[in-house]
Amino acid sequence: MLDDEDTVTAEGTPDPRKAWETVLASIEGDLLSGRLGPGDHLPPERALATALGVGRSSVREAVRVLEVLGLIRTQTGSGPQSGAIIVARPSGGMSLLMRLQVAARAFPVDDVVSTRLILEAAIATQLASGPFDLSPARELLDSMDAPGLGAADFLALDAQFHVSLAAASTNTVLAAMMAGLRDSVEGYVLASAPDADAWPDTAARLRAEHRGIVAAIDAGDPDTASARIRDHIHGYYLQTTTPKETPW
Amino acid sequence: MLDDEDTVTAEGTPDPRKAWETVLASIEGDLLSGRLGPGDHLPPERALATALGVGRSSVREAVRVLEVLGLIRTQTGSGPQSGAIIVARPSGGMSLLMRLQVAARAFPVDDVVSTRLILEAAIATQLASGPFDLSPARELLDSMDAPGLGAADFLALDAQFHVSLAAASTNTVLAAMMAGLRDSVEGYVLASAPDADAWPDTAARLRAEHRGIVAAIDAGDPDTASARIRDHIHGYYLQTTTPKETPW
DNA sequence: GGTACGGTGTGGTCAGACCACATGCTCGAC
DNA sequence: GTCGAGCATGTGGTCTGACCACACCGTACC
Structure with missing residues (x-):
């Protein structure tokens, strides 16, 4: 037949x-x-x-x-x-792809982090240069202020905050990439979270940095917003990993 | 197990x-x-x-x-x-994912172009800031100098040139993303290529812009390199599309 | 009028059967 | 002994047919 x-x-x-x-x-x-x-x-x-x-x-x-x-x-x-x-929801596929490529050692974690740094710096620049709706990001900031938040819960909100910044740019490609980059290293981030003793200080610093980023965006200061994002990501990455040679 | x-x-x-x-x-x-x-x-x-x-x-x-x-x-x-x-070759999957998302109207072409612009500008900045091996890119530039090259062949080399810049950064994630972004809009780029009459002038301009980008990288001038990449991509995009409101 | 129930069409899964293909071994010819 | 042809084997690629679980929808019953 x-x-x-x-x-x-x-x-x-x-x-x-x-x-x-x-x-x-x-x-x-x-x-x-x-x-x-x-x-x-x-x-x-x-x-x-x-x-x-x-x-x-x-x-x-x-x-x-x-x-x-x-x-x-x-x-x-x-x-x-x-x-x-x-339905065309790209983030799921992007996350799976990146997660597996990281698992298969095709994507070094360093590259994921530097790429995220590049994208977020560009996003911050863009957000500070025009009117964008940051209210979802602000709500996440408020959620992160909740006292007694554990490291895992906080970091989950943290991830959502960063993705919400990408989403605020209204660039769907950027948002999907950010979600994928985040998810691909989620396991590593959680595994390297500071222990309970050091956590409160870390959380306080992260909260302050987040507020500072949004403040720079609100002020319409692209350079400061971009620089603060860089410091934020780079600083956390260095803290939680064995510094070897400062990725880019 | x-x-x-x-x-x-x-x-x-x-x-x-x-x-x-x-x-x-x-x-x-x-x-x-x-x-x-x-x-x-x-x-x-x-x-x-x-x-x-x-x-x-x-x-x-x-x-x-x-x-x-x-x-x-x-x-x-x-x-x-x-x-x-x-084997862990990420570019194929990235290309398929982005191509389908563009086809399904989840990724507007505008977003793809602006994302590509962001990534390439960052790549140029990075390349100009350190010693990287640009010889693959240079060879592609020479190939593009071949006389009598048709628009389709030239644009194929053009695409490889841009991807080779990303690869030169040694960031595998960046390279994969660039390849995906390129492939996802390949059809649109080819469809909007200038006709035979206007092509020689366009090709000459593109050649000059490519050389200028590499020259700025060689000179170790990140700002110029980044700016030239922006102009290069943005200029071509505006030329081949109906300008509506200047994406980002 | 409302409700219970069975028919129907969907994806999800399994089992079994072939096929095409690349390899590698065996065995015969020389 | 060497070499070549040809078969045995194991792999992915595909099809078929059969169920199952599930969600809906219409009908018949109350």
Whole structure:
């Protein structure tokens, strides 16, 4: 039933592409052409399989890729919310990619930190240069003032604060990258958190630095905002790691 | 390793994780613990399936994810080169992720361009501040001097030039991001290339700007290098698009 | 009118069967 | 002994068919 039907029906070209790549390419084409867009449902896996002349397992591999890349959300059951829906949430995929690359030693932690430093400095510069909505970041600052916050909880809020700065820039790419960079080293940050004795002092310093960054942004002072971000990240990194040769 | 089967055999917890997530988590754990590293082979799919108590299709979904993320390379056949080998080449996954997110309208092209601008400016600053090996970039500049180069060929070299600058910074994360940003808008760049009449002038200008950037880096002048990169990218972007409100 | 219940369609998973391919070994020819 | 052809083996790649769990939706019953 399937013999010659795929692709060039009359020609001998047996389609060198793998079956799942065919599916991925087809969906990407539908996205580019506008046939698919945010909020739309992908066809059911079985329908996609017969439509493209591949097995359902190949369709599933492509769908799985789209899911981990944050392009779609899948749900079982029936009804409007079931099936594979295009959602386009990049941060999840970015985080997974970076986390695994760090785990596989392709991304040294040093590089992740310096990249984060570059991005955040640029973000701070940008935020200080124009009117942006920093209220989510401010709320996180207030949350971090809560007394008795443990290191893990504080650092979680800290991470959200930095990501919220990226989000405030309204640059979705920047925000996704920041989220990915943060998540990829989350384990290392938590593992190197100061112990309970030194923690209160560290937390106090971090709070002050955060406020200082936002203050510089509010003051419309890009250079100071950028410099304070640099010191903030760089300082914390140096504190929690064995200094070896000052990454860039 | 966790007790196989469905986790707690005696308990009612039926493992809420999906089967392929189990596989992915297992491999990630092996990477983090050092049991797996660059160059190593993943166990055969069938062995992995029985070892984790899941079906081979679930293993394949996880392997597929690792492959598109650039973590492994798969090959059929037998022998040392066959199977799934950990390679950790991040750029492929970064490119796919960004390309699809752009296709799904989650990443506006404007954001991609401004992010690229930020990253390249930072890279130029860094390159001008220390000794780095720019010879790959120089060779690309020479290649771009070849007469009679078409727009498509020139732009391909152009893209490689910019990525080579990122690679010269020795920051793997930065290099991967730059490659991804480039690839994600490749289609748009090619589609908006000037026609044959205007092309020679454009190419000449781009050549001169590239040389100017490298010259500033060689001169150890971070500010000039950064400014020239900004003008270079921004200028080209404005030229090829309908200006609307000057992205960032 | 409201509620319980079963039909239906979705993704999630597994098992088994082939295929194509690369390797490496065996065995025969010389 | 050397060399080459050819088969055995093990890998990923794919398809098929079968279930399951789940969420909805319509119908029949109360």
